[in-house]
Amino acid sequence: MTDRSPTAATALPVWSALRDALRAGHPVALATVVDGRGVGHKLLVGADPNDAPLGTLGDADLDRVVGRDLRAELAAGHTSVRHYGRQGQANQTDVEVFLEAFAPPPRMLIFGAVDFTAALARVAKVLGYRVTVCDAREVFATRARFPMADEVVVDWPHRLLASVGSHLGPADAVCVLTHDPKFDVPAIVGALATGVGYIGVMGSRHTHERRLERLAEEGVTDPADLGRLMAPIGLDIGARTPEETAIAVCAEIIALRTGRRAPSLRDGTGPIHA
Amino acid sequence: MREIVEDIERWRAAGHDVALARVVDLAGSGPRDPGAAMAVNDAGEVAGSVSGGCVEGAVVTEALDVLRTGSARMVTFGYSDDEAFAVGLTCGGTVHLFIEPLDW
Structure with a gap:
């Protein structure tokens, strides 16, 4: 066994640089x-x-x-x-x-500081995402509510997307959980302007139909754009709780990336809950 | 690697020597891709994994030997019907690991 003094803990230059890069992403x-x-x-x-x-x-x-x-x-x-x-x-x-x-860890931006957000942030962390929670409402978007997130941002979705959108790529994900047209329409418009690989939007089929009308009013009618939206969000596995829904969302992200066939809620009909 | 950095740093801060095993290459079916990493300290503690649990025990033995001798090595684990008790991947693949002291 090599004899190492206590100060040896700081004396590995390549490892130290690798460690620092991995910690910083x-x-x-x-x-x-x-x-x-x-x-x-x-x-x-x-x-x-x-x-x-x-x-x-x-x-x-x-x-x-x-x-x-x-x-x-x-x-x-x-x-x-x-x-x-x-x-x-x-x-x-x-x-x-x-x-x-x-490579740096993939990013997940979650818009909407709601019940489902904490569970989704937790599951995304397990999968290695760098997670940002964003909501314009200061009382909801707090560190205390989302200690598992890497970042909690109080801002409008389209403003956050304008600042970080150019860095988003195929490995990254945007999840819009607000189901409030005031927030989710600008979030979707902003996300469609980026190269992000996954855009999931929460809400019932009925909510999504009304959302599509709002999006059309904003000029979003291109089928290629609308085809990028996974709404209702998640795989059709009968998820009910925030935790089960988080699994359904993350499994959908994996299936889209790998190109495997798994039933998305978007491609079915009828009620989305079990 | 990312997931075992903090364990390694904790061990180093406590004065432990550490060996690092990484999957370098894989032939056939295997549960972990190249880059999968596992660390072993001189007390036999383990962080991370390089397979689905099939070869980890043998990797600990090799890693402790690497720490004792100070020499890095390639180690190959594969499944063979002829060697009922040999260490291998039950899924039938062959995994090539590089095991080295963390002295760089």
């Missing part, structure tokens, strides 16, 4: 030599190509080639095993390197 990628010369050697890169990589695989040219590949893997969110020559040559297999990308 910053994109980072790590290369590890797993076979060949220099087993265990590390190279760590962030998303910014202007930042120098940390660590070394034991050869400057190998570092340059693997550093470039790491950034490409990070951009794609891939993890892979690759082979290189000792100086990074392609088509050689002297060194086997494990390239691991740590």
Whole structure:
């Protein structure tokens, strides 16, 4: 066993940088030599190509080639095993390197600080989302009510979406739980303007029909836009409680992402509750 | 990895040595993708997982040996009908793990 002084806890530069990036949710990628010369050697890169990589695989040219590949893997969110020559040559297999990308966690924006919000935020946290709860009503959108959320924002949905919308992508989710046209119409309009992968909207089929009329008044009539809305929100699994509904919503998000066939409430008829 | 960072930091703060096992490659069916990580400290405590529970016991043994010798290694677990008592994945896949001391 190696003898380590108490101060050794701060003396691991690559691990410390990886740890800090993971805690902050910053994109980072790590290369590890797993076979060949220099087993265990590390190279760590962030998303910014202007930042120098940390660590070394034991050869400057190998570092340059693997550093470039790491950034490409990070951009794609891939993890892979690759082979290189000792100086990074392609088509050689002297060194086997494990390239691991740590993309930032996906985001879930939940609009509406209602009963269902806390349960959905809890389940989303289990799945690894960075969760933001947003409601314009100060009395409802409080830290005390949503301690599990990463962020509680008192603001109008369309204003929050205007500020963070450009960062939303296919892995992210917007859940509109207000079922109040004053809040949910601007939230939907704002979400449709982003590249977010999932837009779920709570409310009965009847509520959604009236909502569609309000959306049409706002100029939202494109079938491609309306086709992005999962409303009523969630899979048709007979969910009743906030917790069961949260599972139905998160399962729908997974099924949409993976392209598997699972019955969404949107695609059925009749009452949505068991 | 993200889910085991705080356990690792707690162990390090308490003066423990830590070994890290990561799924590097997978052939056939397996429950955890490349990147799945598990940490083992020198007291035998475990955080995270690298399979559905099939190989974790053997990984702890290997990880403690990695801490004792200080040398990183690749370890492969697969299922074989010939070795009724060998460690493997019941789902029939083969998993390649890299196990190393957290000394970087």
